[in-house]
Amino acid sequence: MELNGAQIVVQSLIDEGVEYIFGYPGGAVLHLYDALFQQEELKHILVRHEQGATHAADGYARSTGKPGVVLVTSGPGATNAITGIATAYLDSIPLVVISGQVSLPVIGSDAFQEVDMVGITRPCVKHNFLVKDITKLAETIKKALYVATSGRPGPVVIDIPKDITAPHIKVPYSYPDNVTIRSYNPVLTGHKGQIKKAVELLLSARKPIIYSGGGVVLGEASEQLIEFTRTLGYPITNTLMGLGSYPATDKQFIGMLGMHGTYEANMAMHESDVIIAIGARFDDRVTGKLDLFCPNAKIIHIDIDPASISKTVRVAIPIVGDVKPVLEQMLELIKASTIKIDADALAQWWKQISEWQAINCLEFDRSSPLIKPQYVIEQLHEVTQGNAYVTSDVGQHQMWAAQYYKFNKPRRWINSGGLGTMGFGLPAAIGVKLAFPDEDVACVTGEASIQMCIQELSTALQYKTPIKILNLNNRYMGMVRQWQEFSYESRYSHSYMDTIPEFVKLAEAYGHVGLRIDKPEEVRPTLEAAFAMKDRTVFIDIMTDRTENVYPMIEAGKGHHDMKLRVAIGTSTDRELA
Amino acid sequence: MMRHIISILMENESGALSRVAGLFSARGYNIESLTVAPTEDPSLSRMTLVTRGNDEIIEQITKQLNKLIDVVKLIDLADSFHIERELLMIKVKTTPEMRDEIRSMADIFRGKIIDVTPTTYIIEMTGPSEKLDAFIAAIDPESIIEAVRSGPTGISRGEQGLHL
Ligand SMILES: Cc1cc2nc3c(=O)[nH]c(=O)nc-3n(C[C@H](O)[C@H](O)[C@H](O)COP(=O)(O)OP(=O)(O)OC[C@H]3O[C@@H](n4cnc5c(N)ncnc54)[C@H](O)[C@@H]3O)c2cc1C
Ligand SMILES: Cc1ncc(C[n+]2csc(CCOP(=O)(O)OP(=O)(O)O)c2C)c(N)n1
Ligand SMILES: [Mg+2]
Numbered sequence: 001m002e003l004n005g006a007q008i009v010v011q012s013l014i015d016e017g018v019e020y021i022f023g024y025p026g027g028a029v030l031h032l033y034d035a036l037f038q039q040e041e042l043k044h045i046l047v048r049h050e051q052g053a054t055h056a057a058d059g060y061a062r063s064t065g066k067p068g069v070v071l072v073t074s075g076p077g078a079t080n081a082i083t084g085i086a087t088a089y090l091d092s093i094p095l096v097v098i099s100g101q102v103s104l105p106v107i108g109s110d111a112f113q114e115v116d117m118v119g120i121t122r123p124c125v126k127h128n129f130l131v132k133d134i135t136k137l138a139e140t141i142k143k144a145l146y147v148a149t150s151g152r153p154g155p156v157v158i159d160i161p162k163d164i165t166a167p168h169i170k171v172p173y174s175y176p177d178n179v180t181i182r183s184y185n186p187v188l189t190g191h192k193g194q195i196k197k198a199v200e201l202l203l204s205a206r207k208p209i210i211y212s213g214g215g216v217v218l219g220e221a222s223e224q225l226i227e228f229t230r231t232l233g234y235p236i237t238n239t240l241m242g243l244g245s246y247p248a249t250d251k252q253f254i255g256m257l258g259m260h261g262t263y264e265a266n267m268a269m270h271e272s273d274v275i276i277a278i279g280a281r282f283d284d285r286v287t288g289k290l291d292l293f294c295p296n297a298k299i300i301h302i303d304i305d306p307a308s309i310s311k312t313v314r315v316a317i318p319i320v321g322d323v324k325p326v327l328e329q330m331l332e333l334i335k336a337s338t339i340k341i342d343a344d345a346l347a348q349w350w351k352q353i354s355e356w357q358a359i360n361c362l363e364f365d366r367s368s369p370l371i372k373p374q375y376v377i378e379q380l381h382e383v384t385q386g387n388a389y390v391t392s393d394v395g396q397h398q399m400w401a402a403q404y405y406k407f408n409k410p411r412r413w414i415n416s417g418g419l420g421t422m423g424f425g426l427p428a429a430i431g432v433k434l435a436f437p438d439e440d441v442a443c444v445t446g447e448a449s450i451q452m453c454i455q456e457l458s459t460a461l462q463y464k465t466p467i468k469i470l471n472l473n474n475r476y477m478g479m480v481r482q483w484q485e486f487s488y489e490s491r492y493s494h495s496y497m498d499t500i501p502e503f504v505k506l507a508e509a510y511g512h513v514g515l516r517i518d519k520p521e522e523v524r525p526t527l528e529a530a531f532a533m534k535d536r537t538v539f540i541d542i543m544t545d546r547t548e549n550v551y552p553m554i555e556a557g558k559g560h561h562d563m564k565l566r567v568a569i570g571t572s573t574d575r576e577l578a
Numbered sequence: 579m580m581r582h583i584i585s586i587l588m589e590n591e592s593g594a595l596s597r598v599a600g601l602f603s604a605r606g607y608n609i610e611s612l613t614v615a616p617t618e619d620p621s622l623s624r625m626t627l628v629t630r631g632n633d634e635i636i637e638q639i640t641k642q643l644n645k646l647i648d649v650v651k652l653i654d655l656a657d658s659f660h661i662e663r664e665l666l667m668i669k670v671k672t673t674p675e676m677r678d679e680i681r682s683m684a685d686i687f688r689g690k691i692i693d694v695t696p697t698t699y700i701i702e703m704t705g706p707s708e709k710l711d712a713f714i715a716a717i718d719p720e721s722i723i724e725a726v727r728s729g730p731t732g733i734s735r736g737e738q739g740l741h742l
Binding site for chain 2: 119126182306307
């Protein structure tokens with residue numbers, strides 16, 4: 001079969017099994033758009049801004065585990081995609097971003113809409129390609145998908161000059177079944193000797209803790225993690241990115257750890273003698289001040305990326321490998337081992353943990369006349385029976401969603417953790433809803449974040465992706481305001497906008513349902529009504545207590561044992577904000 | 579801050595060099611010198627990179643380099659017996675009285691005079707970097723018009739080697 005370059009791109013993606021491509025046209029990709037027009041298999045989702053395309057593809061990828069695919073034009077189309085590429089990079093999400101480029105003969109001449117996409121994206125992609133030869137096109141697409149999805153996943157850019165996709169240049173087409181790259185061979189199974197040592201250390205621990213992260217979600221190893229944790233009977237904590245990979249309502253789960261983690265999770269980390277880190281990368285939001293991090297613990301670390309191991313925290317037993325086979329290998333040894341876990345020590349440890357839990361660090365004022373954001377998330381959990389896909393933006397609302405929506409399944413919690421990208425939530429929700437049209441999809445956002453990609457409301461209408469947007473409207477960039485309250489003597493420098501749009505009208509202008517509430521008793525019925533509107537996108541503008549802060553909190557420079565807790569319930573509502 | 583000499587075998591692709599250079603600047607690692615050229619297999623290049631850092635930093639550098647898709651293999655030559663060589667070409671002003679002295683100095687350091695004009699010499703010299711430093715220190719700084727150095731390259735001794 002002879003195809004031109006544009007047809008090769010489209011056919012390769014179809015042969016790869018790609019369902020959706022999220023994109024926006026322009027000069028350098030016109031040939032590609034013409035090829036898209038002439039087929040029906042590969043569905044194109046026209047966004048309203050290229051950032052939206054990358055986040056939507058990212059939401060699709062996070063919820064399905066399949067790669068998200070994006071198509072943008074050269075120059076401004078390509079640069080608009082950068083924030084989304086970096087977002088995917090920091091959270092290790094598989095994306096393939098195809099960007100148009102000016103024709104080969106004019107590359108480097110400051111041609112119209114020319115930017116060095118390969119150069120600009122180099123620091124925020126797993127790999128990138130510039131295609132210079134049409135006969136390499138199909139193979140390059142296969143390689144890009146392979147690199148993006150294997151090992152530690154990540155975004156890959158394919159920059160395609162316009163002349164490569166020209167309609168009249170045709171070459172024989174065949175899509176490779178698989179590719180090998182001699183310089184790229186991710187390690188999958190763990191080193192047997194290391195695993196044996198790790199199991200011995202783990203079984204002889206007196207105050208153990210399992211600290212697992214996004215790697216368990218990425219590696220589809222939730223089932224193995226659950227069996228591993230239950231077999232040991234040890235406490236488990238998750239990072240923000242790991243939420244859902246272990247059921248949050250299970251009694252062994254002691255909450256998220258880190259800056260806004262639970263008191264019990266952070267105290268248990270601090271006091272532990274053995275930590276097993278599973279697909280987690282010791283991020284600074286998790287460790288707090290490094291000098292104070294887990295002073296008594298011996299650490300075992302399972303990670304597919306050797307560079308994640310001993311990067312910020314030295315570990316005693318590194319295990320490089322894919323979390324799923326490694327956990328299976330470990331489980332086998334644990335079951336066969338003659339070492340007995342010290343039951344008394346473990347009981348003591350759980351007793352200590354339950355004392356920390358008794359502090360009830362996530363309790364909040366339930367009698368306030370104002371809507372408490374935490375209450376909204378609790379109600380969201382109940383109304384959706386804990387089964388919704390929840391995307392979020394960045395700020396206080398993100399932390400409340402993480403703390404109060406008890407995720408029991410992996411891939412249901414979709415947020416930008418590493419880059420912390422405001423504007424992520426809405427387009428990501430569209431990507432999720434396309435993948436799971438019959439599931440409830442909620443976007444928890446704030447009045448500042450939502451305005452960063454609000455234009456995608458239009459995309460949601462065009463492709464009939466009925467999502468529910470919960471705008472926790474505190475009339476502040478709450479997260480910024482909270483830091484200013486704690487660290488800058490409440491000088492609220494530019495963390496407030498005097499002109500916040502009327503979101504109800506805005507939602508209606510985009511063709512959706514808009515609702516506004518400001519009383520706690522309205523929360524439940526409004527959420528129920530919104531989720532009952534199965535075929536409508538509903539924007540719920542929720543006026544929350546604007547003085548509310550995210551607790552508990554490890555402030556900058558502090559250790560896990562030194563958390564700031566809510567002072568006393570009831571004081572925050574009456575508090576005046578200067 | 580130990581000196582390390584890292585030898586990298588990588589795909590001979592156009593962007594490969596900038597990936598390495600970009601990695602060093604993005605992660606704040608220091609780079610003292612870098613040399614690169616294709617190998618006997620034209621699909622591969624060999625790069626030699628001199629850097630400094632404590633054990634933790636060097637461990638991260640080698641891990642991050644290995645993570646680059648274009649990098650096939652690498653070794654830290656500081657870990658094993660190895661030979662290092664650097665090339666120097668230095669152009670010096672010569673007055674008739676000084677010509678003999680410069681020539682014998684070049685001889686002592688096993689250098690070669692490879693170009694002569696009525697007023698200049700170009701001397702070529704290879705050796706470990708310290709030897710080149712010593713030679714430069716031994717000649718009158720006023721007489722040096724320019725000096726170019728390749729940066730060190732290295733190879734491990736014995737039967738082991740860096741290949742596919
Ligand atoms: C406002 C804000 C506040 C935040 N507060 C917190 C907080 O309180 N607590 C918190 O935890 N985070 C918090 N974060 C998120 C934080 O910035 C990091 O994104 C997060 O902690 C990283 O999670 P992780 O360690 O699970 O790593 P991820 O970024 O999910 O990385 C996954 C790791 O697993 C490895 N991996 C991938 N696939 C596999 C596999 N198949 N097998 C084995 N290993 C694999 C990768 O190499 C990597 O090392 C916050 C973010 C924001 C924006
Ligand atoms: C693109 C981008 N710009 C700036 C920031 C810094 N930032 C983090 S949270 C935040 C405020 C978010 O406000 P809002 O969306 O209203 O959420 P709230 O914290 O009030 O819940 C800002 C500005 C960011 N994370 N992303
Ligand atoms: Mg806000």
